[in-house]
Amino acid sequence: MPESPRPATTHTRRTVLKSTAVAAAGATPAPAPAPAVAAAAAPTTAGDVAEVMEITLSVNGRKHAVTVEPRVTLLDALRERLALTGTKKGCDRGECGACTVLVDGERIKSCLTLAVMRQGSAITTVEGLADGDRLHPVQEAFIRRDAFQCGGCTSGQIMSAVACIREGHTGSDEEIRQWMSGNICRCACYQNIVAAVADAAREVRR
Numbered sequence: 514m515p516e517s518p519r520p521a522t523t524h525t526r527r528t529v530l531k532s533t534a535v536a537a538a539g540a541t542p543a544p545a546p547a548p549a550v551a552a553a554a555a556p557t558t559a560g561d562v563a564e565v566m567e568i569t570l571s572v573n574g575r576k577h578a579v580t581v582e583p584r585v586t587l588l589d590a591l592r593e594r595l596a597l598t599g600t601k602k603g604c605d606r607g608e609c610g611a612c613t614v615l616v617d618g619e620r621i622k623s624c625l626t627l628a629v630m631r632q633g634s635a636i637t638t639v640e641g642l643a644d645g646d647r648l649h650p651v652q653e654a655f656i657r658r659d660a661f662q663c664g665g666c667t668s669g670q671i672m673s674a675v676a677c678i679r680e681g682h683t684g685s686d687e688e689i690r691q692w693m694s695g696n697i698c699r700c701a702c703y704q705n706i707v708a709a710v711a712d713a714a715r716e717v718r719r
Contacts, residue, residue: 564582564583565580565581565582566580566581566582566583566629567579567580568580568581568628568629568632569632570590570595570628570631570632570636571633571634571635571636572591572595572597572636572637572638572641573597573636573637573638573640573641574641577594577595579594579595579628580594581594581628581629583627583629584627585627585628585629586623586624586625586626586627586628587614587623587624587626587627587628587630587631587636588600588602588605588612588623588624589602589628590628591614591623591636591638597638597640599638599639599640599668600612600613600614600623600638600639600668600669601665601666601668601669602624603665603666603669603697604624605624606624607622607624607625608697609666609669609696609697610622610666610669610670610673610695610696610697611665611666611668611669611696611697612624612669613668613669613670613672613673613695613696614636614637614638614639614672615636615637615672615675615676616631616634616635616636616637617634617635618635618676618679619676620672620673620675620676620677622695637672638668638672639668639671639672642671642672642675649671649675650713650716650717651671651674651675651678651709651710651713652671653713653716654709654710654712654713654716655667655670655671655674655706655709657709657712658705658706658708658709658712659702659705660702660705660706660708660709661698661700661702661705662700662702663699663700665699666696666697666698666699666700669696670693670696670698670706673693673695673696674693674706674709674710674713677689677692677693677710678710678713678714678717680692683710683711683714686707686711689707689710689711690703690707693706693707693710
């Protein structure tokens with residue numbers, strides 16, 4: 514009796530590889546479920562809370578205890594903690610000079626320095642220039658010479674002018690322009706500002 518023919522095998526190299534891959538995929542554990550929303554909203558730890566410091570600032574002859582984060586600028590400390598809003602926030606990048614104050618007699622842009630760095634320094638803002646009801650000579654000269662329009666830059670211009678006169682940089686209109694160039698006036702009152710600084714310089718030298 515003739516031998517029955519063998520059935521054709523269905524297992525080729527390709528089918529074996531495919532079945533192995535399928536089996537391996539079935540053995541791979543399923544990805545972990547996404548964390549619950551509640552876990553994402555877990556309470557913050559103490560390390561996540563912004564650090565605050567208590568510092569003392571000497572402003573216009575008075576000492577003030579102020580609580581600030583280390584990142585707070587002197588400008589924001591003056592305006593928001595001490596309510597000395599005469600110092601203006603303009604560009605907040607040190608370009609316009611509206612935030613100029615005096616620190617130990619030198620003019621600085623208060624948006625570019627941190628409040629915590631100015632402990633122990635004597636800070637003067639535009640509010641501290643007048644002697645009671647008597648205006649500072651620079652303030653009087655700015656009024657007399659009509660050296661402002663919108664007023665946005667005026668306090669910074671005045672503080673810079675006070676320093677410019679103290680530094681002795683008022684020998685000519687050109688010298689005044691050069692040493693006042695860090696303060697921008699968007700209303701373009703530069704001619705009147707220079708005249709006011711020159712007037713105040715003459716009065717201070719008397």
